Amino acid sequence: MKLSKYAACTLIALLIILLSGCSTLAGSDDPNIEKGVLDLTDWNFSSDGNIKLDGEWEFYWDRLLTYKDLDSEVPDLHVQIPSNWNTYQINGAKLTGEGYATYRLHVKTGLPEGTMMGFRTNVFSSAYNLFINEKLTASNGRVAAAAIDEVGEYRPQAVVFSIPSGEFDIIIQVSNFHYARGGFWYSVYMGSAENIQNFHDSIMGKEVFLLGALLIISLFYFAIYILRRELRYTLYFALLCISIAIGIDTVGQLIITRIFQGISFKTVILIWYCSAGWIVSLLISYVHELYPSKFSGVAKKLFLCNALLWQVLCIFTDPVFYTRFGQISNYVEISGYLCTVIIVAIGLKTENKNGRLNTISMIIVLVTYIHDVLYWTNVIKNDFGELFYAGLFLFIFIQMVIQAKRIKLFHENETAAELSFLQAQIKPHFLYNTLNTFVAISYYDMDKARSLLTEFSHYLRRSFDFKDLSQFVPLKNEIELAKAYSEIEKARFEERLEITFDVFEDLEVRVPTLILQPLIENAVIHGILPKTEGGRISISISQEVKFLIFRVKDNGIGMDAKKLLDVLRQGNRKGIGIGNINNRLRRLYGKGLDIKSSPGVGTEITWYIPLNSREE
Known part of the structure; x- marks a missing residue:
């Protein structure tokens, strides 16, 4: 079966994006961090913008150190950031996910004392404190050396601080007793106070727009389903949009925790992990309604069972346990997206008019998800971060075009049947x-x-x-x-x-x-x-x-x-x-x-x- 030239062009473009993500920051224009030192004396934050603090940081395992403590301490490792510490080895022994550590970066800016700067932090696993020298500047949760004392929290934020001098230390204490993998997961951005705040507002604004659009789309298709129950695919599409919105937020800016402030950290992880399984299940159910076949019927049942079993496992076990199976879950989800491509391909084989367009949308979902799996596991690095949910939003847009055509055809056929009856x-x-x-x-x-x-x-x-x-x-x-x-x-x-x-x-x-x-x-x-x-x-x-x-x-x-x-x-x-x-x-x-x-x-x-x- 040959894809249309549009599908081929889309696939090539996505592969270029995927491959471009494989380039490391060493080839970028940002100054390199080597052996825990970053020299920014030639960096102009007004014209050059914000900088990602990616590179070799000092790493102190099993120690929560302060600025004064570090004068007499020697780092266990110099580690590449961002990464999770499960991949590190000290004296030949691989580190476990549960534990605590301190990261340090010495920064040379050449800026005068009191200059206002800012950080844009994502999340650490599972709690962190960020210090500028001895001053606490940002935190999530409560860092502790024991599981009973730790309070986990995921809350991306922008913080402003004044530099104590032209050179200073960034010290980050991280503890993790709630998740299978711990460490410094995502890049931290540093820049002028104004630039960092604008950057943070831009990220938040994009997500709010995306979530709002998805919720409006879901309500619209719920209304269609209520009015026309025979159009079952509109119900699955509405549920899919809601699941995607939840999934985007739990790996994004976690607006849900700002709205529902009483929600527990374990519940956030539960929603995050369960949403991925339901997205795949609902996606397969949706394409099954569009292109029903024996294969799609079997796939629908299998992935529905998988989502239910995964949900039960997540509800009745601790996040430290079920998050260990994240990699397996990723493979299952990739197989689900492959199934959607196959289901659409079967529809294309039966000369379905929307088959090619659907194939393009499924390929977009598959390629962007593979990209993000590699990004999450720090196999690749790029300047634009995660792509999967942007790919899903593009998928939603394409599906809306397809559904508009289907609804139009439905009403045309209904009118034709009515006229046939009248004639x-x-x-x-x-x-x-x-x-x-x-x-x-x-x-x-x-x-x-x-x-x-x-x-x-x-x-x-x-x-x-x-x-x-x-x-x-x-x-x-x-x-x-x-x-x-x-x-x-x-x-x-x-x-x-x-x-x-x-x-x-x-x-x-x-x-x-x-x-x-x-x-x-x-x-x-x-x-x-x-x-x-x-x-x-x-x-x-x-x-x-x-x-x-x-x-x-x-x-x-x-x-x-x-x-x-x-x-x-x-x-x-x-x-x-x-x-x-x-x-x-x-x-x-x-x-x-x-x-x-x-x-x-x-x-x-x-x-x-x-x-x-x-x-x-």
Whole structure:
């Protein structure tokens, strides 16, 4: 199966992004941190901007040291930051995830004492204190040397401080007794106070916008599902958007902890880990609804069971235990995204029109997730950080385009089915009376009987014309059906019924089908026939600027305002009533029938068809 050129270009672009992330910071313009020292004497924070404090920091394991303590201490290692300490070895022994340590970086700025600077910190596992020399500048939770004393917290923040001199130490104490992997996970940014605050506000603003957009989208599709329960994929899509929003926040700015301040640290980790499993399960359920197959049905059940079992494991065990299986969880999630690609590929094989576009969106999700797994495990580094949730947002956007097409097609098919039903309605009494009329006329006027049979064949042909079930037909088709019906009725009721036509010359103009003839029929049955002496119906079609003006006028019995309102309200009853026609025109053009009627005088019905809105 060949992907379209658009899919290929998208894949190539994503691979370039992925590969670009493999370049380390050594090749960037930022000064290098070597052996715990960063020289920024040539760095201009106003013009050069913020700097990531990535590089070799001093690492002191199993010690929570202060500025004064460090004068007499020797580091166990110089470690590359960011990274988790589970990958470190001291004297040949690999460190465990649980424990505590101190990191130190000596910074040379050349700036005068009292210069206002700022840090932008993400999260550490599981609590930290950040000092400038001996002064505490930022913290999350409570750092401790024992699990019982530690309080974990994840809260990205921006902090401002004044430098004590041109050179100073950044000292970070970290403890971890709540998570399987501990350490200095993410980059810390340093810059001028204004730049850091702007940087932090930008990150927060982007996430708030993203979460708001996802929640609005989810509410919109929930509303669609409530109104149209048969569109089950809209329910899964709404739930998927909510899960993605939760997932984005738990690996992002943790706005949820700012809104619900009583939420525990363990609950934050629980939501983080469970959301990933539900995203995969709901994504597969969603694509299964779009492209059902045996494979998608099996995948849906398997990943639903996986999400439920993973949820149970996370609820009933400690985060230190279940977070050890994070790597396995990543592999399961990657396999889930692969399954979505396969499901869509099966849909593409069956010549589904949206298959290629869906394949592109699934590839985006897969590639960005693989990128982030490598980023989270510090295999790759880049300047733009995580991509997965941006990829998911792009996926959501593409899916909204696809769903808009599907909903449009759904309503078109529904309309076509309705029109098919209406076209097939030949009232038995009309059929019997018409045949009896032919028999009666044939006794005294065979030519007229033949002519009426011809008109009747035209009427039947148009009534049973199912080749084109669109809402629009050439004007000549509508006029032919209306004239055929009119001739038959005139033959049946003879001098009691007079029908005249004055029509627009361009008969190829496309107009909504089954509007004109049903309104003539209503005028005959409900307007003229109740009058003993009968009456007259005039049909006119004219052009005025960019509109076709249709008018059906009779001098029948008419109706009062209450009766007219009742007629218009009967839009949901079976048959082609005035109410149904009025509703159809409103849906198409925003304006329905203009009806003027007076008891004993007659009824005039007018409607307008924009010429520039007709289908070609």
